[in-house]
Amino acid sequence: MTRFFKLIAGCVALATSLSGKAAIAQNFPFDVPNMLEQAAAAGLNHTYDGPWEFFVGGGVASFDCNGDRMPDLFLAGGSNPAQLFINRSALAGELKFKKAPIGLSERDSSRVLGAYPVDIDSDSHMDLVVLRLGENIILKGEGNCQFTKANRTFAFDGGNAWSTGFAATWEKAATYPTLAIGNYVDRSAPGSPWGTCEANVLHRPVADGKLDYSQPYKLKPGYCSLSMLFTDWNKSGNPSLRITNDRQYYRGGQEQLWRIPAAGTPRLFSRSQGWKPLRIWGMGIAEADLNQDGYPEYALTSMGDTMLQTLEPDAEGERPTYRDAAYEKQMTAHRPYTGTDLKPSTGWHTQFADFNNDTRLDLYIAKGNVEAMPDFAAYDPDNLLMGDDDQKFHEQGDKAGINLDRRGRGAAIADLNADGMLDMVVVNRKGPASLFRNQGAKTDWGHRPMGNWLAIELNNGKQNISGVGAKITIKTGNVTQSRMVQIGGGHASGQAGFIHVGLGVAERAKIRVQWPNGDWSHEYRVFANNFVQIPRGKPNALYWYPQPSSP
């Protein structure tokens, strides 16, 4: 009888292996990256901590501060000091970081909630906008990972708020960027914290060509924002400011989309203009054009369901009317996918990225209880929702090895050892930061690389060098992918550097760039598995090669 059952089982296994797509989709046949946590071994020792004000925040900025094009890391510490770590990783090998001084006073390096890199003065040295409980700080990059506090130089009023969100854009052909700061609860207002959200602030240069932010503009009302992003939601070439807000503290608030006319007065999109009120515990924003229709989708983290906002088909870019598509895409990620805790999840940083280089975007979500909220999951592992060929997502966080028992907050996803596979750093509240090295797909004998890839850097010329606001399209066969060069979103975490694209089995790709001013480039032809630079106005792409590790 045992043999009989074995036979039946064999038949069923055979049927499963042959019965096509439906069965395969359940098993997720595509590569799953094996993410090895190695923060301690890599020398990245860091904890984000602090009282109530630091229940939120906990960001990380990933950017190159010493000109070697390898991502260095700046981590917010809350009540602990923020720390800067220089990338010393071996090429395609183990991750390694070395702590370096930031050059900030003890006061300025504490109470940091997040940070975003942006080269404000276009001097090729990345600057850093540091979000704090108290005065926000612009650190001007001086090269070789040296910084100077530039609030006075740029006439930037850092304020005294509880800042949790940031985004930057170059409006039209502006020489210098417009900076948006997202603020949370106004603790000094009567009745705080309930219904006392601080206004957000728009810092525009006072005149074109003048690096002077002395006339900030308050974006009222503020609804306790936790993330913001300049986004060209309607393909107008004129980005609007999308803000996700925390319903925990606002009264009468909702999600927001600000129209930011070039040199004009910002205006909120209203219900009569098609904006549908949405009230969530908004924590983070990630943007991607999942269906390649030119209109981006937005993943919004919250408590409970993650949302996926997609433009209503009949809105046609005229009206910002969105519907939620998270359920149909299988990406609600509303409760822990492992363990016995079935209470709702709490999502923070979120980011689209192609972890297995198969051309299909995946979605990472940092998860973790706010502090000790009894109605929400205590063990709440981070999500790795991997995209399939039907534009649906499949949870693979446990298989990838990122399901640690930590309270995730901010994160950055970048290729930290230049091996063509995306690694990840996660800032955890009251716990050590996680540093995951993407080892590739696990096999019986070790790890193997996954799909082909490209890493793309733009050179937009003398101003806005890295091309913030540009759209990159990458064509392989019949597959077209797009990436936006943006500064903002996530949860208190920003990054700058190479834009990573998975190419699957394609060994070459064609790249076109819509530069920030709307001009399209010609087609650049490049071979897979390379770091390439697209120089504006030049006929050919340049390739970049990382420095080999010292023997």
Add this chain to the structure above:
Amino acid sequence: MTTKRLIAIAAMAALITGTGSAASDKVEWAEITAELGKVKQAPSGHLSFQRLKKLLDIGEALFVAKFTTEDGAGRPAATQAIDPTKVRHQPTEPFARLSGPDSLACSSCHNDPVPGGAGGFVTNVFVSEGFTNANFDTSDPQFSNERGTNHLFGAGLVELLAREMSADLAATRSSALRLARQKARPVEVTLESKGVSFGVLTALPDGLVDLSGIDGVDTDLVIRPFSQKGVMTSLRQFTVNAMNHHHGMQATERFGSRWTGENDFDEDGHSNEMTPGDISALVAWQATLPAPGIQTPASDAWKQAARSGADLFNDWTCNSCHRQTLPLDSLVFSDPGPYDAAGTLDDKQVEVTAEYDLKMLEWAQKLPTDEQGRVLVPLFGDLKRHKITDRQIAALGNELLSQRFVGRDVFMTTELWGIGSTAPYGHRNNFTTLNSVILAHGGAARDSRDLYEAAPEEKRLALIAYLRTLVINK
């Protein structure tokens, strides 16, 4: 277990899987290719002559096999594209001359003078990307490039040469970058390997590389030696491409569920049609095909003319591109190789590659060597692409589509070994004589061609006499 129960189980299996009984597969006259799947696992490690011989027997059987729909031939739901691509409209016929599938066997075309050889005009293939307009039904050159079938003799040596040259170019790039970083200034270097120049590159101190000065090679500096255009990296890549294009036999390593989510991407009812082991057997057979040789003519007159022709070949600088030999350091062929990208197995995708030393083969032992012990591969080529047309001489510029980033009038130098056995000539096979194809050389070959044209007939005939001694030994 009773017979009744076994039948019930078989029926259940059939019901579950939706497939019929496999009994017809068991009989010796079954319309299947028995050698498919015989190599259970892709070979790995050092292969002895005996192990290699077994692999070659299977490889040869697969090369000459006439694949059937029972094997998985045909691709009703997939195009010929190198990246897995679904058709928009399913074809009504199993064969299509232009978009393929267009043959049952590799040897249907590669057969002149023996399997592995070239093919006449009738075996021309049509090269199009197959992403859009996949099912075109016109030979209008705006939809595809028509190409003759190349022979594969000596292909293993060609791939080994290409690998060594790619490594040389990468090493030059690395040293230029190292120097640029050390000196903090741009460093321009000449790219050269085995005496063949590939232009210059400029390494910048920040690790960027300006490739605008390279010549005849792709921007990643990988020599892709196969196809008339020089756009295929390896025999393995060529095999995976061709099996899908020409036969609708899809290799798991590119069309399998790992990349497509499906085990039967072409939806013909057969999953995992070609395993990595099948592909390895085909690669091994092609890689070990003997190098063509130089035949000693029977008559003294031909001998004398050929001797004279050999001198003229150099005098007229035909050898500037058609180099008689290129030196090869090692005859050890590894499969999968080092330069393929995902979608074709490479050495990083397997635990251990298979390695076989071509020196084990009698023909390889007869290859000449230089004073450094390097094998002199008599390919009459340089593994470099050149522009082959100009304003006056443009017959070889008859393609309207560029292929994989390579311009319409640029082609890989044809290796002339075996040319005496593989008429007609030219990338479209539309020159019946060597004389006519020589006269069609423009562009980079224009000076040599003009010298040939201006020479007296006796000298021109001498060159032909020489070229006709370059044969594939039957």
